[in-house]
Each structure stands twice: as C-alpha cells, then as structure tokens.
Amino acid sequence: MTRKLEFAQELIDFIDNSPSAFHVVENVKKELIKNGFVELEASENWKIEKSGKYFVTKNGSALIAFVVGKGDIESEGFKLIGAHTDSPTFKIKPNPEMVEENAFLRLNTEVYGGPILNTWLDRPLSLAGRVTLKGEDIFNPKSYLIDMDKPLMVIPNLAIHMNRKVNEGIKLNTQNETLPLVSMINKEFEKDDFLIGEIAKELDVNVEDILDFDLFLYEYEKGKIVGLNNEFISCGKLDDLAMVHAGIKGLLDSKVNNKTNVMVLFDNEEVGSTTKQGAASPMLRTILERICLSLGKNREDFYRSLSNSFLISSDMAHGVHPNYKQKQDPTSRPVINGGPAIKLSANQAYTTDSISSAIYESICKMAEVPFQKFVNRSDERGGSTIGPISSTQLDIPSVDIGNPILSMHSVRELGGVDDHYYVYKSFVQYYNY
Ligand SMILES: [Zn+2]
DSSP states (O other): OOHHHHHHHHHHHHHHTOOSHHHHHHHHHHHHHHTTOEEOOTTSOOOOOTTOEEEEEETTTEEEEEEOOSSOHHHHOEEEEEEEOOOOEEEEEEEEEEEETTTEEEEEEEEESOOOGGGGBTSOEEEEEEEEEOOSSTTSOEEEEEEOOSOOBBBOOOOGGGOTTGGGOOOOOTTTTTOOEEEEOOTTOOOTTHHHHHHHHHHTOOGGGEEEEEEEEEEOSOOEEESTTSOEEEETTHHHHHHHHHHHHHHHTSOOOSSEEEEEEESOGGGTSOSTTSTTSSHHHHHHHHHHHHTTOOHHHHHHHHHTOEEEEEOOEEOOOTTOGGGSOSSOOOOTTSOOEEEOOTTOSSOOOHHHHHHHHHHHHHHTOOOEEEOOOTTSOOOOOHHHHHHHHSOOOEEEEEOEEBSTTSSSEEEEHHHHHHHHHHHHHHHHO
C-alpha cells in the first residue's frame, strides 16, 4: 500500500471511530496525549513553557491544540489552522418514542445543519453522542460518551408505486417523513423511556441517574476507498473531518518552531457557529490571550502577537462534478486529486485575499503539492465557512482552503486519496516554516 493510500485509510478509520463531534474531540485528545501533549483546564492557572505541547477542550466538542514556539510570542505570533468537528445529521428530540399503528416504534428527530435528506434513506443508521448523568452537585453533572455501534434503525423510503413522481424530485417533510424506524413492538410495549432504558443498559447505569442527552444519528456503514485505481474516498463527514485529521497530523508531524503552532477545532459550523464552542465565540481569542499571559506577557504583547499571526481556515470545497459541469465557475474548476483549492469570493464569504492566497500558494510550492482555485459561479450563492466568522473575533490575515469533493453534505461524500495527502503535506510545511 502506498503512503497516500495508507493515509486515506487512516482518515476513514478516524471517521468511523468518531460518530459524533464529542467522539472527534475524544479521539483527537487520545492522539495528542499519546504524543506528549498536556491537557490544560480552563478553570486552572496555566504554567506553560516554550517548546511545550498543550491542548484545551470546550464543551467536549471543540479543541485547541498548540505547540509553544521558541521565539518571543509578541514578535513571532501564532500560525493557526482551523477546521470544524460537526457534520449535518439528525438530533434525537426529548421524549422521542412514537408508536405507530400499535406496531412500529419510531424516534422523533430534528435536522442538524443542512444534510441532503434523501441520502439518509434506506440505509442502516446508528446513534452516538453524549449522555448527562447526575453528578456531585447540580452544576457539575457527569457526562459520558455513548456509541450504540450497531445497525439500529432505518428511514424507509416510500415505494415508487405509491409515488410515481418520485424521480421527478421529492420534498421530504422533516417532521414525519425522515423519522427512523427502530423496532416492531407488541401490545404491552411500554414506549415511555424506551431510549433512556437502552442508554442505561449500554452505559450500565441506573435509569434514574440519566438527566439528558445530546444524541445524533450516523451512517453505520464504514467509508471505503473506491475507483479503478483506488483514487476516491467514499465516506461520510469528509466535511470537515478530513481537515481535522490532516490538521492534527500536520501539527503532530511538524517540528517546534519560533512561532507558536495552533490547531483549532470549532464545533457548530453547520448551524452558523454562534455557540460558545463555535467560531463566532471568543473561545479562540481567549485561549490565545491566555497563552501570552501564561508566558509572562501583557495585553499589549498579545495584540502584537496577533499582528504577526496567520490563519488557514480549512473546510472542504466543491470539485467539478462530471454530471453537472455547468454548475462550476467557467474558469476556476478544481478537480478531485488536483490538490487543495484556495477559496475566493468577492463578497468575502471566504476570507482569502491576494496576499493570503499568495502565502498559501508559496507553502504548497515549497511542499511540492499542486493547488487550485475555487470561486462560485457569479449567479450561484455558495456556502461560507469558519474563516470569515473567526475573522470577526480575531483580526488576523487568513486564507480559506479545502479539498475539492463531490456530494457535499450527502451521508456519503466523495473525495480524493491524493488530495488528502497533499493538504497534509502543505500543513506540515506551514507549521515547519
Ligand atoms: Zn464544512
């Protein structure tokens, strides 16, 4: 197996082991600890040192890892990469049990972010997230991660015979037509607290101790390398776990530098980032300031450090789709396995400008990886990302980049094996420079 293929397989394994944003952070945390990083608690007094490796988490679903530079932070600043831990899915509502026809048990859900709904139909799904239990006092409940890790439910389609127009396009109602079917039941079935009962069994705790949960659906089937020459990665949540994976690996595989290297994993990008652990919060800014203060610097030094910093905001991009070629801009047409795409927008839906673009291009050239440019068609409104949002909290230059994929926000997206390795190499180069 080539190193590129191995690296793509590592990504698929990472995604398979990370069925919710909480699991993403838990797995990254384990990897960091294995590599000598020390966890800092937000509530404690930090004593950090030059060349030290640290990380801090927020809400169990966001994380900031950093390697303190050897130089003076006020004149060297930070080199940051950002990505996000969340992906579009369905969230389980409170009291989710719904019995239909005295025979079917469905779970009530609401949509999280913007999934392509119909891709979730007719495939085995499972459930993962966080469960909150009674703690020592009311302000400190205990949290456990949970992954049911078995094919637990399906959202069944309607037969074509009952909707002859299904292939002309269908609008799914998200209160009724996307609820998963979890079991067939008998007349005596006690529907109340069915799910809590299952959670209690899985965690081996008492039902009475379970206070609440944040549970999400995920596709049970694992991702795969596909294509005649193994060129594609067919896997859920490439947006944005591919960048989480490449960024963390880039940080681990780079040397201690004069500048302080930072990898930040925000949560809630798919729902607008305006949460305490999202890119629109002061989370990152607070941590960067605390790094300066803990090194014995003052506020003026912190502002000086920001003026010497740079951010790569990494989130996936849209590659040219062979079945929908007309959807892409006529001149900037990134293809899968053509290298990471630098994303530009006149309306600043992306933060890239000619200076930040030039910086990332130079990094790619040094790392000997190809790069491409992405802009939306002038008559199409594209998405946005964490770059412009974190810029409003942190006024430092930044570039928006991402690997080109097809079927973004499908339960299974399609990316390139080469691209994943290319972007990782560009990150190592960036952190090492
Ligand atoms: Zn994304």
